[in-house]
Amino acid sequence: MTDTLSATPDATVARPSRLSEFWFYFRENRGAVIGFYVFVAFVLVAAFAPLLAPYDPTQQFREHALQPPAWQDGGSWAFPLGTDPLGRDMLSRLIEGARFSFFIGVVVVAIAATGGILIGLIAGFAPKWLDTVIMRVMDIILAFPSLLLALVLVAILGPSLTNALIAIAIVQQPHYVRLTRASVMSELQKDYVTSARVAGAGFVRLMFITVLPNCLAPIIVQGALSFSSAILDVAALGFLGMGAQPPTPEWGTMLAEAREFILRAWWVVTFPGLTILVTVLAINLMGDGLRDALDPKLKRS
């Protein structure tokens, strides 16, 4: 936040490539690097889930129902994190759940960012009246608490993972619109845009080739943050019974199924929540690092 004044780059040194410069600043933030590694592990687990999971996530071992984790009395290494009330292996379900959460994050960010960036670009370039209309509509969406609006949308569309994704994406869209519009507005004041315009660049070229690349930094940071909040919100919807439906091993849905056993079997409640927390925390740490590395104002010399 500070050190704004000391950020004058040393002019005599050749500027490093963008990526290595980014990595240099990103590496400064130890938390961000840890978050990055955890995230990579999460992606790998999601990608190779069927190979890593010891059992099929829906397979029921009835005679081993509610078996505690291996290190507790009564546990066995056959089920390292214990089993749930139906005798399904917790570890396998958590691993399979990583796929859902990763999928949720990617789809929500893709839909929300694409739509939001397009609308934001249009709002930034459009005449004043259209801009006002777009921003008012975004204000209206933002007036509803996101989880509530998503909950109601799902109630209309019917509870399922797909509908939960659509609902969360709609709710997150305004943030991208606002960010994109704000950066477009500030970029449009700059000389390089004027010169591109004078050189005869058309609207579409101005939008996507001249201006958009210079607006990406805050959008990328927002992408990381909305990836994690998408995971949280879809898990919350699943927990309320309005997201993925049982027996889907989605983490929030697993927690909802485990609720009545909280006082008897701590592991069925603890592990799904802990995985959500660790995943979301890793992505948020990464997001903080991205912000510090991408925002030139905050860079330390």
Place this chain on the structure above:
Amino acid sequence: MLKYFGSRLLTFIPTFIGVTLISFAFIRVLPGDPIIVMAGERGLTDERYQELTEQFGFDRPIAVQFWDYLTGVLQGDLGNSFVTKRPVWDEFFALFPATLELSLCAMIFAVVLGLPAGVIAAVNRGKFFDRTLMSTALVGYSMPIFWWALLLIIVFSGNLQWTPVSGRIDLTYYFPNATGFMLIDSLASGQKGAFLSAVRHLVLPTIVLGTIPLAVIARQTRSAMLEVLGEDYIRTARAKGLTPGRINGIHALRNALIPVITVIGLSVGTLLAGAILTETIFSWPGIGKWMVDSIFRRDYPVVQGGLLMIAVIVMLVNLTVDVLYGIINPKIRKR
């Protein structure tokens, strides 16, 4: 100042109409016939179908329907609940104090812990305190609060038996709901142990609901403080020989509070969204639980009315924050 206030109010009106439009559209955009959808699996007879169509006015042009709805809303008519047959407006205000009490306590919890945490972190920038506090804040910020609630229940209600699991007060106490705030009512009733019981019911939901705002406020305070601490006037204050306590606590914090107040105002939406989860888990009889229950019971007038009321509350709070912001920070007003 009046001009600023007026311009804020002018943007409020179209947003209000838009919000009303969305909650109005809610029943009508249901895929399929809204009345069939509302009837659910039970189905209904042709006569009843006719009756309901007329009752809801679905046979009239859509613009007329919206006009009726909007004028109804402005007169406090949100329709009647399918389940209880009582006006949605009355039900909302009967339950609202419970949510308000919980949200206020959560906010106080968040501010009382978050502000000092942010200031301490900023003053000790890069040191052990800063790193610990900010790591904790990030964990809080990333917390799935429904899981956090379950964990607290396991530890404090299950293992330690300190707090009850659900409700607002033990059923052994009975007294009239004069204000709707359980803390005040129980104290006013003068019954022994009633206040303590209310407090014990309130503690866990407050912590759960306050966690994310607490983390947000701590982070925001820290960054606002850091920005202010770099200003020239702080250096001047230091050069004058003022004590660090005076500089940090008065000179810096005052200006750092401006963005923090905005964040506190914006947290109201987060609080109401969090109330949905918190109230469902702790069976807290407030707006959030009411909404979730109504969604499951397909009580659409309640969902529709509740959605609108919550959005209007969020908008009113945001408007108040904007106006306050203009009062605190004259630079904004001039624009």
